[in-house]
Amino acid sequence: MDRKEEASNSKRQRKNDSGEYRKRYEAYSRLQAAAVAFGEKLAIPEIVAVGGQSDGKSSLLEALLGFRFNVREVEMGTRRPLILQMLHDPLAPDPVCRFQDEHSDQYGPPLLSPSSISDTIKSRTQSILSHTGAAVSSKPIVIRAEYAHCPNLTIIDTPGFVLKPKKGEPENTPDQILSMVKSLAAPPHRILLFLQQSSVEWCSSLWLDSIRQIDPTFKRTFIVVSKFDNRLKEFSDRSEVDRYLSAAGYLGDNTRPFFVALPKDRTLVSNDEFRNQISQVDAEVIRCLRDNVKGGFDEEKYMPFIGFSRLKDYLESQLQKRYKEAAPATLSLLEQRCSEVSAELAKMDSRIQATSDVAHLRKSAMLHTACICNHVGALIDGAADPAPEQWGKTTDEERLESCLGGWPGVAVHIKPPNGTLRLYGGAAFERVIHEFRCAAYSIECPPVSREKVANILLAHAGRGGNRGVTEAAAEIARASARSWLSPLLDSACDRLAFVLLNLFELALKRSRRQNSDFEPKTGDMDGYVGFHAALRHSYNSFIKNLAKQCKQLIQHHLDSATSPYYQVCYENDLPRSSGISSIQWNHPSYGSLSLDLSDGGSASACRNEILRDQENIPPGKVGQETTPGKVIDGKDVLRECQITIPETPSPDQPCLVKKETGNCIEIGARKCHPRIVGKSQNGGNILFGEGNNNSRAGSAYSEICSSAAQHFSRIREVLVEKSVTSALNSGFLTPCRERLVLALGLDLFAVTDEKFMDMFVAPGAIDELENERQSLQKRQKILHSCLNEFKSVALKL
Numbered sequence: 034m035d036r037k038e039e040a041s042n043s044k045r046q047r048k049n050d051s052g053e054y055r056k057r058y059e060a061y062s063r064l065q066a067a068a069v070a071f072g073e074k075l076a077i078p079e080i081v082a083v084g085g086q087s088d089g090k091s092s093l094l095e096a097l098l099g100f101r102f103n104v105r106e107v108e109m110g111t112r113r114p115l116i117l118q119m120l121h122d123p124l125a126p127d128p129v130c131r132f133q134d135e136h137s138d139q140y141g142p143p144l145l146s147p148s149s150i151s152d153t154i155k156s157r158t159q160s161i162l163s164h165t166g167a168a169v170s171s172k173p174i175v176i177r178a179e180y181a182h183c184p185n186l187t188i189i190d191t192p193g194f195v196l197k198p199k200k201g202e203p204e205n206t207p208d209q210i211l212s213m214v215k216s217l218a219a220p221p222h223r224i225l226l227f228l229q230q231s232s233v234e235w236c237s238s239l240w241l242d243s244i245r246q247i248d249p250t251f252k253r254t255f256i257v258v259s260k261f262d263n264r265l266k267e268f269s270d271r272s273e274v275d276r277y278l279s280a281a282g283y284l285g286d287n288t289r290p291f292f293v294a295l296p297k298d299r300t301l302v303s304n305d306e307f308r309n310q311i312s313q314v315d316a317e318v319i320r321c322l323r324d325n326v327k328g329g330f331d332e333e334k335y336m337p338f339i340g341f342s343r344l345k346d347y348l349e350s351q352l353q354k355r356y357k358e359a360a361p362a363t364l365s366l367l368e369q370r371c372s373e374v375s376a377e378l379a380k381m382d383s384r385i386q387a388t389s390d391v392a393h394l395r396k397s398a399m400l401h402t403a404c405i406c407n408h409v410g411a412l413i414d415g416a417a418d419p420a421p422e423q424w425g426k427t428t429d430e431e432r433l434e435s436c437l438g439g440w441p442g443v444a445v446h447i448k449p450p451n452g453t454l455r456l457y458g459g460a461a462f463e464r465v466i467h468e469f470r471c472a473a474y475s476i477e478c479p480p481v482s483r484e485k486v487a488n489i490l491l492a493h494a495g496r497g498g499n500r501g502v503t504e505a506a507a508e509i510a511r512a513s514a515r516s517w518l519s520p521l522l523d524s525a526c527d528r529l530a531f532v533l534l535n536l537f538e539l540a541l542k543r544s545r546r547q548n549s550d551f552e553p554k555t556g557d558m559d560g561y562v563g564f565h566a567a568l569r570h571s572y573n574s575f576i577k578n579l580a581k582q583c584k585q586l587i588q589h590h591l592d593s594a595t596s597p598y599y600q601v602c603y604e605n606d607l608p609r610s611s612g613i614s615s616i617q618w619n620h621p622s623y624g625s626l627s628l629d630l631s632d633g634g635s636a637s638a639c640r641n642e643i644l645r646d647q648e649n650i651p652p653g654k655v656g657q658e659t660t661p662g663k664v665i666d667g668k669d670v671l672r673e674c675q676i677t678i679p680e681t682p683s684p685d686q687p688c689l690v691k692k693e694t695g696n697c698i699e700i701g702a703r704k705c706h707p708r709i710v711g712k713s714q715n716g717g718n719i720l721f722g723e724g725n726n727n728s729r730a731g732s733a734y735s736e737i738c739s740s741a742a743q744h745f746s747r748i749r750e751v752l753v754e755k756s757v758t759s760a761l762n763s764g765f766l767t768p769c770r771e772r773l774v775l776a777l778g779l780d781l782f783a784v785t786d787e788k789f790m791d792m793f794v795a796p797g798a799i800d801e802l803e804n805e806r807q808s809l810q811k812r813q814k815i816l817h818s819c820l821n822e823f824k825s826v827a828l829k830l
């Protein structure tokens with residue numbers, strides 16, 4: 034082979050090589066566009082330019098591209114990462130730039146003028162920042178530039194590090210930039226191009242440490258000392274310049290920085306002139322080092338690292354090298370992604386098919402319903418997920434949101450233990466029951482008019498009955514209990530229903546979390562608005578029905594407790610203790626609720642409140658913790674009662690209890706009762722004494738009031754302790770645990786297919802699936818074409 038032949042062979046070889054380079058590069062840049070558009074995580078070798086603000090990153094990019102696109106002096110600097118895909122095209126004497134769509138892998142029309150490029154960068158940056166209100170955004174802008182004078186190279190320009198935010202920018206801007214750049218530079222397949230101005234000494238470099246945190250040994254970092262022209266005039270002799278160029282002691286033995294100067298004149302010149310200026314500056318740098326420095330510099334050692342053109346060649350060769358190395362891994366990753374996307378697409382097809390498959394929909398809907406019911410059960414039995422702090426309610430919130438306000442007929446503000454804690458489910462239910470008990474015990478037997486007493490009493494006297502006073506008192510107490518306790522019972526049912534109604538949302542939340550944590554087991558019902566609405570409606574109706582039934586049931590209990598025949602039972606039924614001391618109650622549910630878990634302050638506040646409003650204390654608490662008493666005019670009357678009422682109270686002492694009704698009286702009156710009756714049987718004016726209103730006047734009336742209060746208390750106790758609490762539990766909770774799934778099932782599924790499918794006329798849901806499917810199809814198509822491209826690239830490696 035003669036020399037001529039050899040030369041033409043090597044020329045052909047070089048041409049082939051550059052053809053291969055180009056093919057490989059094109060394959061990667063298409064893959065990169067797909068990765069950006071679809072959020073695919075593919076390890077594509079890329080260069081990320083990082084450094085402090087105004088250290089020259091964008092100028093270096095322009096120099097690499099071979100023309101100026103940032104013609105406007107952009108005051109804001111780089112605010113979004115800019116992925117610049119440079120494609121060497123010998124047939125493009127003028128640069129052809131296209132922006133990738135913000136939301137797809139498609140590129141827009143070619144932009145020819147540099148000002149339109151910088152304007153687009155600016156407007157895209159501003160549109161996203163005005164939307165987020167931040168100073169920077171990590172969403173990249175992608176530009177593809179084809180040009181005869183650019184290399185095959187992809188560089189990501191990043192916002193420059195800053196120490197302080199600019200005026201009007203959020204305070205955390207420096208941190209935001211740092212963390213954004215760190216995450217852009219973190220993937221190990223990315224090469225870092227770290228720029229630092231030549232005027233900065235390595236020992237005082239602010240950002241070198243940040244780079245070390247990303248790449249501690251600079252294994253994948255190229256270091257560029259920018260604006261080298263600014264430093265040149267400071268060198269006087271060779272040793273000085275060689276020491277500077279070696280950067281010894283700061284970057285490690287294997288890291289050689291590049292020293293680059295670019296034209297600082299930013300006046301608009303033609304692209305040819307711009308490239309001309311770049312070469313001139315390159316030449317000028319070498320000339321300065323040779324001529325202006327005594328003894329020049331160690332050219333053998335440092336020449337390959339000085340000047341822009343050397344950096345450009347180096348970057349291109351490094352990127353090509355990495356492309357070649359990464360190709361097998363990229364190919365296998367692409368194969369994997371292609372089969373994954375195909376599987377996703379098949380799954381999506383079957384989901385779309387399932388939208389018209391009644392049997393499938395019935396199964397999924399039943400599973401979903403059962404799952405919701407299970408979660409309701411779990412929440413009733415006691416659960417702490419979702420976070421009660423966020424999803425629970427305090428007693429005040431419950432009152433407010435249920436629009437039920439306070440307890441009817443109760444003037445005092447009831448503060449149940451744990452009222453300040455955010456509870457839901459079973460715990461909130463128990464708290465409402467307790468609150469109801471407090472409310473019930475705070476109701477006093479209302480005062481009765483003398484006319485009422487006279488009407489009942491005189492009629493009894495007329496019939497010659499000798500139990501007139503007792504009968505009158507009982508009759509009064511029954512009427513009072515009916516009119517005062519009935520609204521309270523209704524209110525309790527409404528409050529409990531409110532607690533249970535809230536559980537639907539929480540059960541949904543738990544079910545969603547469970548579906549996202551594991552493979553969806555309960556069928557994917559997302560988007561079927563009609564079904565979700567029907568399920569919610571059915572649940573609400575179930576709870577409202579329970580409330581209605583419970584109201585009827587406990588009204589029935591109230592009717593029995595206020596029936597004249599029941600009086601006999603409760604007189605024998607209720608446990609009594611001797612003397613004046615309180616009844617001993619043995620209620621496990623009460624015991625558990627008296628456990629106040631709210632923080633110290635609120636617990637003691639609540640206790641104080643309870644002590645202040647003694648009505649809030651049901652008898653159970655009375656026996657255990659404190660002597661019950663009602664504070665009237667600042668005195669604990671009951672305590673006073675206990676001290677002052679003798680074992681056998683004198684009928685002359687009606688004044689002692691004259692003012693009192695309710696609990697206080699109830700306890701004192703137990704002893705008084707037989708004597709009161711006895712007194713009335715002793716003849717005289719049974720109604721208002723001997724006609725002397727000032728001496729004994731009012732004593733019979735007071736006795737009747739007192740006795741009525743006693744009856745009232747007993748009715749209330751029977752009701753609260755014996756029937757209502759258990760009726761509420763069995764009326765609400767047992768059906769929720771045992772009948773809910775069946776009731777909802779009957780409502781939703783015991784219907785014809787046609788009616789059932791009405792719930793699934795969900796154009797929104799099907800559209801959503803169709804959109805997802807289309808985007809998957811697109812992704813599949815692009816990944817397949819990238820795969821094929823890489824297969825042919827790999828063949829020539």
Ligand SMILES: Nc1nc2c(ncn2[C@@H]2O[C@H](COP(=O)(O)OP(=O)(O)OP(=O)(O)O)[C@@H](O)[C@H]2O)c(=O)[nH]1
Pocket residue numbers: 084085086087088089090091092093109110111191192193194259260261262263293294295296297299
């Ligand atoms: N003297 C001199 N000036 C330069 C050189 N390179 C860039 N400059 C000037 O430095 C200024 C900042 O340059 P940019 O390229 O915008 O810096 P940047 O790092 O991209 O800035 P941010 O994107 O805001 O972080 C511009 O005015 C450039 O003209 C150089 O080599 N020598």
